[in-house]
Amino acid sequence: MNTTVDRPSWAQPLTDLTGKTVLVIGGAGGVGEGVTRGLLAAGAHVIATARSETKLDEFAARLSSERLSTLRLDLAEPGLDAALAKAAAEHGGLDGAVVSVGDWGPQGRRDLVDLKDDEWAYLIENNLTSVFRALRGLVPVLAPGGALVHVNGGSAEIAWPGHAVLAMSAAAGKSLTRSLAVETRKSGVRVHDLILGVISTRPKRAAGMDHPAWIPAEEVGVHVAELLAGSSPLTGSVVQYFTSRQQGPTTTVPDLG
Ligand SMILES: NC(=O)c1ccc[n+]([C@@H]2O[C@H](COP(=O)([O-])OP(=O)(O)OC[C@H]3O[C@@H](n4cnc5c(N)ncnc54)[C@H](OP(=O)(O)O)[C@@H]3O)[C@@H](O)[C@H]2O)c1
Known part of the structure; x- marks a missing residue:
């Protein structure tokens, strides 16, 4: 398996996803x-x-991992x-x-003022409607006690000239996820x-x-593994930020300028 991951200083000692199956949409x-x-480094099947x-x-x-499947x-x-339900059933949940x-x-x-209607529609479809459809399809197929992470960008919090629709979709995706988190409390997801x-x-x-200041994607993976395993100290928080490599993940809203 070619999936060794350097552990950052904030990594928790006990994060074990052995025997757990995790679907990563956009995993490639x-x-x-x-x-x-x-996730693979924490023992999950992905x-x-x-x-x-x-x-x-x-x-x-x-x-090159025996615990990796692709879809x-x-x-x-x-x-x-139906495709999400089939994937869940084929892998035992x-x-x-x-x-x-x-x-x-x-x-x-x-x-924004130069954006054509079809460009607007494309960006909304692939950055906001896509997230809605993923969340809607995933919640019913997650095992009780399971967890779902929406990976989002800092443009949810700031202006992003030249990419206004992506920034708007990020802000809307954050809002969708927050509402969903309340709605799923009773189901234990x-x-x-x-x-x-x-x-x-x-x-x-x-x-x-x-x-050097950029956060390696693999460190994001360490945090996501901890969130899914429940070993992260941030497990109880819906919205969280990982914007500084030095600081690591936090619930404090960062100054993104
Ligand atoms: N890269 C950064 O520095 C950065 C920083 C902050 C936040 N983020 C966030 O991280 C997330 C992923 O970004 P990335 O940098 O990893 O981008 P990426 O390398 O372009 O990967 C995006 C993934 O999304 C998939 N995708 C897009 N539209 C889709 C659709 N309609 N159906 C299914 N899959 C779709 C793509 O599939 P294909 O492989 O088939 O194209 C690809 O796997 C985004 O939410 C982004 O805002 C990234």
Whole structure:
């Protein structure tokens, strides 16, 4: 297995997901790969998704773990609820799920007043409706006592010129997750919104983009594993932030400028 993960200083000593199954939607993405690696390192069986089989094949070859399964899944396609229920049934149920999706769209950076209707619709579909559909489909298939983490971005809290629809979707995704967390209390499913700062991902590193202050995606994976296992001191908090590598995860709203 090619999934060793360096443990940050704040990591909890006892985080064991052995025998647990976790679905990571967007698991073959930049942040998703770090999350998948963190979950595998904690002993989980992980089902990672992407929209392309080719991407999944490359991903599986890179991670090379017997505890990794892959699933082609597009949150925009019909039949999503059934596809999620089928995945859960095939793997004997889901103990946890992570939603780590984002799509910057083909238009690139563009001021709000220059955005065309179809570009707006594309961005909403793939950054907000996708999150709603994922949350709606996942909650009923999670085992009682299971947990769900929505991976979100710091633009939920600040202006993001040129990417206003992504920022709006992040803020709306945070709101959706908070409401869902209250609605699922009676079913025993925990829901978290994890708001991230700038992440060092494998695709960025491969493109020569990195900075020591950026948070390695694998450290996000360590925290997500702790949240799902219930070993994190932040397990009782719905909204949490991981925007400083030095500080680690926190519930204190950061000054994101
Ligand atoms: N990278 C950062 O520095 C950073 C910082 C803060 C927060 N975040 C957050 O982390 C999350 C993931 O971002 P990322 O950087 O990992 O992006 P990424 O590398 O582009 O990965 C995004 C993933 O989302 C999937 N996806 C997008 N639309 C989808 C849809 N309709 N159905 C199914 N899957 C879909 C993509 O699938 P395909 O693989 O098929 O394309 C991909 O796996 C986002 O919420 C983002 O805001 C990232």
